[in-house]
Amino acid sequence: MGRLSAALLGATGIAGQQFLPFLAGHPYFELKVLSASARSAGKLYIDAVKWYQEYYIPNEFVNMPVISMEEALEKADFDILFCALPSEIAAEWEPKFAEKGVTVFSDAGCFRKEKDVPVMIPEVNYDHINLLTAQRKNRNWKGGIVKNPNCTTVAAAMALAPLKKYGIKRVFLSSMQAVSGAGYDGVPSMAITDNVIPYISGEEEKVEFENLKILGDLDEAEGEVKLLPAVFSASCHRVHTLYGHIEALFIEFEKEVDIDDVKNSIRNFTSKPQQLGLPTAPKVPVILTDDPFRPQVRLDRNAGEPERCKGMSATVGRVRYDHDEKNRIKLITLAHNSIRGAAGNLVLTAELAKAEGLI
Numbered sequence: 001m002g003r004l005s006a007a008l009l010g011a012t013g014i015a016g017q018q019f020l021p022f023l024a025g026h027p028y029f030e031l032k033v034l035s036a037s038a039r040s041a042g043k044l045y046i047d048a049v050k051w052y053q054e055y056y057i058p059n060e061f062v063n064m065p066v067i068s069m070e071e072a073l074e075k076a077d078f079d080i081l082f083c084a085l086p087s088e089i090a091a092e093w094e095p096k097f098a099e100k101g102v103t104v105f106s107d108a109g110c111f112r113k114e115k116d117v118p119v120m121i122p123e124v125n126y127d128h129i130n131l132l133t134a135q136r137k138n139r140n141w142k143g144g145i146v147k148n149p150n151c152t153t154v155a156a157a158m159a160l161a162p163l164k165k166y167g168i169k170r171v172f173l174s175s176m177q178a179v180s181g182a183g184y185d186g187v188p189s190m191a192i193t194d195n196v197i198p199y200i201s202g203e204e205e206k207v208e209f210e211n212l213k214i215l216g217d218l219d220e221a222e223g224e225v226k227l228l229p230a231v232f233s234a235s236c237h238r239v240h241t242l243y244g245h246i247e248a249l250f251i252e253f254e255k256e257v258d259i260d261d262v263k264n265s266i267r268n269f270t271s272k273p274q275q276l277g278l279p280t281a282p283k284v285p286v287i288l289t290d291d292p293f294r295p296q297v298r299l300d301r302n303a304g305e306p307e308r309c310k311g312m313s314a315t316v317g318r319v320r321y322d323h324d325e326k327n328r329i330k331l332i333t334l335a336h337n338s339i340r341g342a343a344g345n346l347v348l349t350a351e352l353a354k355a356e357g358l359i
């Protein structure tokens with residue numbers, strides 16, 4: 001069977017450029033269109049992009065022309081779209097593509113709160129992808145909109161997914177977030193060098209809501225997700241690292257838990273993307289470490305096997321009781337913000353949609 005054709009909006013940005021290694025030679029998708037702002041449109045990709053990855057631009061994209069969004073919309077001659085635009089721009093453009101029959105897989109924050117819009121981490125809530133069917137019906141679209149969570153949500157939700165079965169009552173989260181999470185022009189070096197900034201606008205609200213949505217249960221009859229009935233409280237901070245968001249979680253359960261059982265649940269966690277053998281599914285989605293000095297941002301942010309899944313595994317460590325309270329634990333979780341938190345996770349989501357016959 002032929003590959004589905006794909007476009008990428010925001011192709012030159014921090015999140016956008018990290019789609020390229022995931023889509024080069026992809027078995028399901030052929031990336032045919034690169035688009036960015038008027039600043040970049042009309043240039044070749046290599047001339048438009050400020051490339052800041054440790055690897056080179058995959059050959060097939062180096063000399064691809066970058067087109068404007070107007071041109072991309074006018075043609076709309078592709079099946080799916082990956083969107084890595086700033087949220088306010090995405091909010092205007094994504095519905096236009098969905099109306100034209102394109103299914104949009106998006107990193108941007110807009111629409112995540114809408115009831116019929118799935119916010120996906122395929123290992124955590126694979127069944128939520130079926131919200132697309134309700135969305136298409138509600139909006140009379142042949143296409144649709146599927147969302148990635150905020151990058152800070154991802155590290156938490158991946159650590160919490162294996163623990164949902166114990167009955168999560170309350171979660172406190174304290175994040176240490178890399179500068180790349182704010183985009184290339186996001187945090188000036190004068191502001192962050194030798195510093196920690198204790199506020200990221202809008203971040204805590206997103207992390208609190210999205211975790212409850214992703215960990216909630218799909219009600220297919222109602223065409224919505226019932227939020228996890230738990231209290232989630234986040235404090236988000238920007239630190240002087242480049243990639244990888246690391247977070248301390250304090251979790252209270254309905255009942256007492258056995259700490260070894262909790263560790264085994266994390267260690268053995270696997271899910272539908274692994275069962276389906278999706279190309280971007282890491283062998284082990286959540287790696288548990290018993291080393292008290294891990295996870296570390298620099299050492300563990302690129303975790304994931306095989307090679308194409310580097311950065312797709314979250315790493316969880318320091319799993320312990322909170323004092324002697326057997327219904328409370330503490331842990332540290334780390335995920336790569338622009339791979340598992342953006343490009344890689346979204347490509348995996350599109351692979352799931354394809355495997356489920358939704359695109």
Ligand SMILES: NC(=O)c1ccc[n+]([C@@H]2O[C@H](COP(=O)([O-])OP(=O)(O)OC[C@H]3O[C@@H](n4cnc5c(N)ncnc54)[C@H](OP(=O)(O)O)[C@@H]3O)[C@@H](O)[C@H]2O)c1
Nearest residue numbers: 010012013014015036037040084085108181183184338342
């Ligand atoms: N960075 C991360 O770790 C991360 C993680 C998860 C989600 N996200 C989300 O991904 C999106 C992009 O973030 P980023 O960090 O990649 O930002 P970024 O580095 O600033 O890149 C923004 C991209 O959008 C394009 N763009 C900006 N204004 C535009 C306009 N008016 N019309 C068309 N294109 C426009 C830029 O094109 P030009 O180069 O031509 O200006 C560039 O390709 C955001 O919604 C962000 O929240 C980012």
